Amino acid sequence: MKPFTYARPTSVAEAVRDVAAEPGAVFLAGGTNLVDQLKLGVARPDLVVDVRRLTSREITDSDGGGLRLGAATTNSEVAADRRVRERYPVLAQALLAGATGQLRNQATTGGNPLQRTRCVYFQDVTTPCNKRDPGSGCSAVGGYTRYHAVLGVEPVQPDPDAPGTCIATHPSDMAVALAALDAQVQVLGPDGARTVPFPDLHRLPGDDPSRDTVLAHGELITAIDLPALPPGTRSGYRKVRDRASYxxxxxxxxxxxxxxxxxxxxxxxxxxxxxxxxWRAARAEEALRGRPATVGSFRLAAEAELVDAAPQPGIDDGNGFKVPLLARTLVATLRDLTPGD
Amino acid sequence: MDAEISLTVDGARHRLTVDTRTTVLDTLRERLGNTSPKKGCDHGQCGACTVLLDGERTLACLALAVAHDGAELITADGLAAEGELHPVQQAFLEQDAYQCGYCTPGQICSAVGMLQEIDRGWPSHVTEDLTAEPELSHDEVAERMSGNLCRCAAYANIVPAVQQAGGRRS
Structure with missing residues (x-):
């Protein structure tokens, strides 16, 4: 592991200034992903600025019936909070579907959405990867694509040598729930505070796969706000994986x-x-508003969303299985949320 | 870079200087001679390094010691206060909940933390009703202990051991 300087400033503002001033600086919160990346050599910071004890560890009621999750609240604490369980089951379910009891005790609200892809090539520093080493190419194209993207990628097989190519997926379960809930991300940066709508926090690779989010260097998530859902709204999270747990x-x-x-x-x-x-499924949402809440409508909505899906060829037949699997999972999720079902 | 930290491990306070790259796991094993937590994968995937950190089950391999200056740690070794086995340890013995034993200290710390979580009413992925009190069913134990791998596959006895300890405790 490359040596680094560790700093634990006394305020959030100081932490932001410290990171902003040093291009090789990173924030540390729960560390469940960053510490692993340090060991793998994927992250090689010069300065690690610890914010775990600086940001809020409280979940508070906000005006209008929402909740504010302090950035230092752990994934366990959020999933166990009675208000979250009652008002935002989709978030509690997503958190509980992710990682393990130990990891959820360590991982934080601010850190979870900023965890990085588990693409095997990103995590293996001996292989080319545009996200880890910009311009080096993408080893995943035509490789092991089981956990890789089918949406937001080119319909033809991407060029593995192009600097913008990246077919990695974002690994967080929590982030999927927060995108559906239209959560608002409170951010503090060297130039002040701003609010980022959660669905806009993460970005597609574009011409720079090394950037996962729209946050600038030195910007820190201080809290995530959950807006109130309209009365009578039901919510849920459904996850399909290779094992029953973890x-x-x-x-x-x-x-x-x-x-x-x-x-x-x-x-x-x-x-x-x-x-x-x-991936916020705007086409599916559009196809459903004002339509009968039936399995037939749900199927049409899934079709509308997946019309541009681009399965990636690769080892073990690639990831084409994801397209019908996603359609069925979407239908089943909505069916389970339909009253009277 | 070196940093001076203090840790309380199984009741004993230690002051020591560590390289900032040192994990809690390596500090325990290599600096303090406490080899109860094990190094399995060293990447947060196996759970063999599980300890109780400020009361919560935690992966010591993914925690930097410098970031936990002042923390209170309890290892499986420290659960047996004054030589008397903790109810979870006793249940593992009675249920033969291990084979080679390498994962056992992590399993035991994880079970202790997990039973506290059940006591607090924390739900899990398999809890049908998120707002109801969770039960100590087979499925609940299996899900909640899924972060602790046992390559001898002693799971069939680990689950009853955790259930037994949980029942004895309440």
Whole structure:
């Protein structure tokens, strides 16, 4: 592991200044992903700035019936909070579907969405990877693509040598729920505070796969706000994985559904394990609003969302299985949330 | 870079200087001679290094010692206060919940932490009703202990051991 300087400033503002001033600096919170990356040589910071004891570890009620999750709250604490369990089951379920009891005790609200892809090539420093080593190429194209993207990638097989190519997926379950909930991310940076809508926090690779989010260097998540859901809205998270427990998603669906008189009044859907970012399924939502809340409508919505899906060839037949799996998982999630079902 | 830290391990306070790269696991094993937590994968995938850190089950291999300056750690070794086995340790013995024993200290610390979580009413992935009190069923134990691998596959006895300890405790 490369040597680094460790700093534990006394305020959030100081921590932000410290990281912003040093290009080789990173924030440390729970450390469950960063410490592993330090060991793997994927992360090689000069300065590690510990913010775990600086940001809030409280979950507070906000005006309008929402909740504010302090960045230092652990994944365990959020999943166990009675208000979260009652008002945002999709978030509690997503958190509980992720990692293990030990990891959830360590991982934080601010850190979880910023964890990095578990693409095997990203984590193996001996292979080319545009995300880890910009411009080196993408080893995943035509390789082991089982955990890789089918949405937000080019319809033809991407060029493995192009600097923008990256077919990695975002690994977080929590982030998929937060995208569906239209959570708001409170960010403090060297130039002040701003709010980022959660669905806009993560980005597609574009021409720079090394950047997972829109946050600038030195910007720190201080809290995540959950807006109140309309009364009567039901929500849930469904995850499909290779093992019954402790595995990343092959596909996952987070949804909120509000049905009035058998008709979809409001629906919000985010998909996990299938894109470089938690994938807000805007086409499916559009196809459902004002339509009967039936399995037939849900199937049409899934079709609408997946029309541009681009399965990636690769070892063991690639990841084409994800497209029908995602459609069925989306239908099943919405069916389970439909009243009277 | 070196940093001076203090840790309380199984009741004994230690002051020591560590390289900032040192994990809690390596500090325990290599600096303090406490080999109860084991190094299995060293990447947070096996659970063999599980200890109780400030009361919560934690992977010592993914925690930097410098970031936990002042922490209180309990290892499986420290659970047997004054030579008397902890109810979870006793249950592992009675249920023969191990074979080679390498994962056992991590399993035991994880079980102790997990039973506290059940006591607090924390739900799990397999809890049907998120707002109900969780039960100590086979499925609940298996899910909650899924972060502790046993390559001898003693799971069939680990689950009853945890259930026995949980029942005895309440």
């Amino acid at each position: 595995a990343f998603a092959l596909v996952s669906v987070a949804a909120t559904l509000d049905v009035a008189d058998g008709v979809v009044d409001d629906v919000r859907i985010a998909l996990g394990g299938v894109a470089h970012k938690p």
